[in-house]
Amino acid sequence: MPELPEVETTVRQLRLPLIGKRILGVRTNWPKHLARPDPDLFGQRISGRRISAIYRRGKYLTFELDNGESLIVHLKMSGHLSVVDAETSPHRHDHTVFALDNEQELRFRDQRKFGRIYLVEHPDELFSGLGPEPLEPQFTVELLKSRLAGRSRALKPLLLDQGFVAGIGNIYANEALFHARIHPQRPANRLTPAEITALHKAIQLALTLGLQNGGASIDQYLRPDGSKGSMQNELAVHGREGGACNNCGATVERKTIGGRGTFFCPMCQV
DNA sequence: AAGAGACCCTGGATGC
């Protein structure tokens, strides 16, 4: 389940093989992947465009094109992008493929078919509702404090809300709350100043650890080159139900909160 | 504002 660290890892690995390359065309056996515009128009508009830059916003990958438009990909649950020689035999779940001008292809593998690809004139068409980037300097303790104020929701679902902060998913929300020693069901507007500072630090720590480990290879996530990340080995609570808390030895619990599996230490997180 | 539920999908796990 690619979140900020996994998407960023993907972006970093795609820059070298893709920047400067021209897209000759797109083909798909799952038209729903091409969410906007409709697949016919999509194909016409993408053909001949050169990729000039690649960056991440939240969990979206953005390919800036030479005509100012943007090709935007959301990997959702199982999406995977790779650049391979055109003659490489396709993977069973390679559903959408962009042909490049160097005998290579950008392939979008997506077992669960939740992924979506957009071609837009302005990225803000998709990004306008996103919250701040948690690893950018603008994401200060003060900003977090002001965004928490007046929100009565439980913290865990709030952290998953992309309009609150962009890029955090289930894994890193669980990890961040553990690092901050805050219970996932605490109302967002009832944190002490010290807890807000701790949460801010914990969000950045969890995401930075994920980045340093090249992402977490849970649920089939692989980097574009096919290698696994190592963050799955470093997780403190996510997926560790029944295991011992690294901090106090208590048993890690799993509970459904806001419809999502939530892992936490009942002793450390209050 | 926020919570619940539906929806989109697959495949692994579980039940019989």
Place this chain on the structure above:
DNA sequence: TGCATCCAGGGTCTCT
């Protein structure tokens, strides 16, 4: 062994 059923997961949408 082979079915049927359930469920997780991210994000968006509708309804309350």
